[in-house]
Amino acid sequence: MDVPPEKPTGNASRGLRADGEATRARILEAAGELFAAGGYADTTSKAIAARAGVDQASINYHFGSRSGLYQALLADAHRRLVSLADLRQLAESRLAPAQKLRTLIEQLVQRATGSTQGWHLKVLVREILAPSPHCQTLFQEEIFPKVFFVRRLISEITAIPEDDPAITRCLLSVMAPCLMLLLGTSGIPGPVQELLRMPGEALSEHLHRYALAGLTAIAQEHAG
Structure with missing residues (x-):
């Protein structure tokens, strides 16, 4: 038996x-x-x-599969850069909109200039510079849901409706410098390498001030 x-x-x-x-x-x-x-x-x-x-x-x-493993890696790497939960918490916090933007920029700058980046940022940068068939999945499952909260934040600062095309233009203008810093970690030569050697606090302050001035100008233009 x-x-x-x-x-x-x-x-x-x-x-x-x-x-x-x-x-x-x-x-x-x-x-x-x-x-x-x-x-x-x-x-x-x-x-x-x-x-x-x-x-x-x-x-x-x-x-x-190997594809499933790579997609899991991309998702994990992007969450370490900025997680959806952290963005939601920031968006729903009682901080002033301008301070929320400062906090987000500080986090991205810290990730780019930090001394302990590991493989996570390298995998993301490599994927951006040489996209694999899984890049679209990364955008759909990780990036686009996070963009929603950044659009909302920019809308709060500018008083422009979230679905207005101006918000998309502002989003690109604000995030592009942060993206360049991240890409610079791959060793691309040029001025970005000089930026990466600067103190993170000073760099965050500059990017925040520059972004806020641009958003203020667009808000005034939109209101007029």
């Missing part, structure tokens, strides 16, 4: 989950380092598995 296998106890079940989470995190870390160095096209599941110390079946188990 066959004896059915024992079901894991509560502690055993928690232990299995913890082991699974640790394996998933190890795969993410290994893949992040390899994707940051070689890009999506030149990084194989075999290389990732070897670096993580797992078999390739573990990648498929946790992420479905």
Whole structure:
């Protein structure tokens, strides 16, 4: 008579989950380092598995495929840059709109000039400079939902309706310098390298003052 296998106890079940989470995190870390160095096209599941110390079946188990793993990496990297929860909290805070903008710019500058960037920012920058087939997914699932809150913030500052085309133009004008700083971390030569060597506080102050002056001018133009 066959004896059915024992079901894991509560502690055993928690232990299995913890082991699974640790394996998933190890795969993410290994893949992040390899994707940051070689890009999506030149990084194989075999290389990732070897670096993580797992078999390739573990990648498929946790992420479905190499594509699923890369999409998870992009999402994780963008959340570390700025998370949707942090943006929502900032948008709903009682800070003055101008101070909300200052806080957002400070965070982005800190991410670009910080000394402990790891692979996360490198993966994002590589994806922007040489988009893979997964770039659209990154925009749809991570970037566009966050843009909603930045548009709302700019609308609060300018008193221009969120759906007005002027808000889109303002969004690009405010965020473009921050994007250039992030791209500069890839080593692109030019003035941006000088900016990255500046104190983060001074750089944040300048970008905030410049953005706020532009938004004020557009608001006045729109009202007139």
